Amino acid sequence: xxxxxxxxxxxxxxxxxxxxxxxxxxxxxYDNAQYMKGGYVNRNKIHPSGGTSWFALPVSSSPVxxxxxxxxxxxxxxxxxxxxxxxxxxxxxxxxxxxxxxxDLCLTHPSDNVAELNTYSIKQICAFLGISTPVRNxxxxxxHGNSGQDKVLSICKAQNAGAYINPIGGAGLYDRSxxxxxxxxxxxxxxxxxxxxxxxxxxxxxxxxxxxxMFNSASEIRELLECYDLA
Numbered sequence: 601x602x603x604x605x606x607x608x609x610x611x612x613x614x615x616x617x618x619x620x621x622x623x624x625x626x627x628x629x630y631d632n633a634q635y636m637k638g639g640y641v642n643r644n645k646i647h648p649s650g651g652t653s654w655f656a657l658p659v660s661s662s663p664v665x666x667x668x669x670x671x672x673x674x675x676x677x678x679x680x681x682x683x684x685x686x687x688x689x690x691x692x693x694x695x696x697x698x699x700x701x702x703x704d705l706c707l708t709h710p711s712d713n714v715a716e717l718n719t720y721s722i723k724q725i726c727a728f729l730g731i732s733t734p735v736r737n738x739x740x741x742x743x744h745g746n747s748g749q750d751k752v753l754s755i756c757k758a759q760n761a762g763a764y765i766n767p768i769g770g771a772g773l774y775d776r777s778x779x780x781x782x783x784x785x786x787x788x789x790x791x792x793x794x795x796x797x798x799x800x801x802x803x804x805x806x807x808x809x810x811x812x813x814m815f816n817s818a819s820e821i822r823e824l825l826e827c828y829d830l831a
Contacts, residue, residue, distance in 0.1 A: 601762030602626065603787070606634050606738065606752060609668060609718035610640040611657065612725075612808045615824060616767060616791035621722075622731045622825045623789055624765050629722065630756065631669040631715035635659075641668055641721040644808035648689040649799045650818050652807065655682055659672075659714060669715035669739060679707040685808065693814035694797070702728055703810060725809060729818055731824070749774050763787055765830070789820060792827045796820075 605624040607617060609631055621627045635641060642655035660674040673679075683704055687773045690696045707723035715737070723735050743754035752774070756764050761784060766774065768790040779786040796815055804811075812821060 601785075602760060603763040604628065604754060604759055604761035605765040606630050608639075608641060609715050609722060610644070610646050611642050611718050612721060612810050613640060613724075613819075614644070615793060615812050616789075616806070616828075618725070618729065618731060618787050618809060619734070619791055619825050619828050620765055620767055621726060623732050623828070623830060624733055626734050626759065626761075627735050628738045628741075629715070629719045629735060631719060631737045632667040635662075635666050635668045635671050635714070641671075641718065642673070644810075645801055646686070646689060646759075646802050647734075647798055647811050649809055651671050652804050655685065655808075657682065667715075668718075669712040669713065669737075672712040673714060673717065674712075676712070683707060690814045695814055695817065699810065699813045702737055725813075729821055731825070741790075749778060753779065753782055753784065757782060757808070765789055767791075769776055787830050790808075790829045790831075792829070794824055794827050796824070 602816055603619050603625045606628040607630060609618060609629040642659050643654055645652050645654055657678050660672045660673040662671060666830055686703060687700050706724050709720045711718045712715055738755065741755065741758050745751035746753045752764060763785040764779060765787045768788045771788050774786055776786045795803050798804060798815060
């Protein structure tokens, strides 16, 4: 039974995002979803010493309904600034050098397109962590539907998927019986994000995957990727 998941291409998303990818047989980046200001498409959180802080890459202005794959990052110099900030914030982290190099690889992608850079970054991180799930774009396939659920069902049917995996936070968006009618099992992934050593004694969960990688080796993160329930 082929399992499938779909999520918007976030900028260096949190560990649970990669748990969903790892649990799926195929992952689709919802690159043509509507861009929502204030979400995680162009920003996320890290852990400088003493607390948490947002980082963001500015995007160019465009009409309200513009899809993510028609949005552009506005100022390439901000990528260099972000890299420098990560070098400074995590200068004492055990894996700082390797992860700064990985982030640099992602940020030097030649495209300014938001969906392209984000999806490229997700693919690079998956490769680094040993996640072999194929990553494709929703815009590559034909689907239909008015509601979000109808669109997901259309994508699942187009790919002959027998199961759809979604983070538990979206449980209220979907109806199991509607999926069952089409022979598709709806599964929700609930992350159990284990505590790992950060700076100091305080614990800040659900930060960008950058924070996880700064403090854990790829093999250690492979173990963290399995810390979830699927039902």
